[in-house]
Amino acid sequence: MSFFKRLRESISSKAEEVTNKFKEGLSKTRDAFVGKVEDLFSRRKKIDEAFYEELEEILIGADVGINTVLKLIDELRVEVRKRKIEDPKELRPILTEKLVELLSGGEETERLKTAPDGLTIYLVVGVNGVGKTTTIGKLAHRLKQDGKSVLLAAGDTFRAAAIEQLEVWGQRAGVDVIRQGQGSDPAAVIFDAVHAAKQRNVDVLICDTAGRLQNKVNLMEELNKIFRVIRREVPEAPHEVLLVLDATTGQNALQQAKLFGEKTGVTGLVLTKLDGTAKGGIVIAIRQEMELPVKMVGLGEKIDDLQPFDSEQFVNALFLGLGGAAEEAE
Known part of the structure; x- marks a missing residue:
């Protein structure tokens, strides 16, 4: 077998594996959503x-x-009048096309940004309990699998457990963690981590931050201080400010996105626990209302279950049963 044939087969195998992860991870949403939509389109005989x-x-x-639903329904009404559609079944592919449009942000916006040369820095924010530390560990593992050298910064010094948890994930991923004691100045930890990353010629530094929201003013001031420290040491950094959200919290995740998005210069979202919810439509809501790209999604508990978000894969996995655009995209 030629090298190029083996390469093509390897790429095809990995693509199929990712598709299966999306299909498995979104099964709860697909079963709840697609089943109801299919029932509606087959049961109703007219569009009224x-x-x-x-x-x-x-x-x-x-x-x-x-807001997104009202906009979508209005667009469907326009299409029905324009195309003179009477049978609900004819509306299925149009609904799918509209959902694809709502999610699409372009491949460039979905991909994690990296420094053209030198150190790439990711700042990770989000409230406690959303899977922030777990996401950092899984992202470190993924970057290592891609051949990158990675360092972690334990910037959540508010909780001792957060530092310990990050160290556990660092061990799992096989990467070092820069830390200080509980109660230390988070900006000082990040400063040390940036210098360590430079000295070691590390490719990527991922910085954890405190997730408390009890005192929003202090939290935002702390994040701004960290931001300034990073920017002073690496002028173009952080290259991404990733907000981690728990998909199972639905609309609450959207509210968190609005709070953090306004105050911290979030550039992208990571949605965790998509496999644990029947309400995966929150991805569409956040994409529309925040105009922020979803960069990564958590589709399970294993270390390799954090996947780069791909709107086409998402639509294929979630809306496959609706026919039309999603099936054509395969």
Whole structure:
């Protein structure tokens, strides 16, 4: 077998593995959402107000978000009038196309940014309990698998458990953690980590931060201080400010995105626990209302279950049963 044939087969095998991860990880949402939509399109014989109202309820139930749902329903009404559609089944591929459009941000916006040369720095933010430290560990593992050298910074000095948890994940991923004691100045930890990363010629530094929201003013001031320290040492950094959100919290995740997005210069989102919710439509709601790209998604508990977000893969996995654009995209 030639080298290029083996390479093609390897790439094809990895692509299929990623597709399967998305399909498995989104099974709860797909079963709840697609089942109801299929039932609606087959049960209803005409497109009337009752049809639109039921479709609206299904979409809101999947946490697509009220504003996004109202916009989507209005667009469907326009298409129905323009194309003179009467049979609900003819609307299925159009619904899928519209969902694809709502999610699409372009491949460039979905991909994690990296420094053109030298050190890449990612600052990771989010409230406690969303899977922030776990995400950092899984991201470190993924970057190492891609041949990058990685260093972690334990910038959440508010909780001793956060530092210990990050060290456990550092061991699992096979990367070092720069830390100080509980109660230390987080900016000082990040400063040390940046200098260590430079001295060791590390490719990527991932910085953890405190996740408390009890005192929002102090938290935001702390994050701004960390930001200034990073920017002073590496002028173009941080290259990404990643907000980690728990998909199972639905609309609460959207509220967190709004809070952090306004105050911390978030550049991208990581959605964890998508495999544990039937409301994966929150991805669409956040994408629309925040205009922030989803960079990574958590599709399981294993160390390799953090995957780069791909809107086409997401649509294929989630809306496959609806026909139309998603099937054509395969």
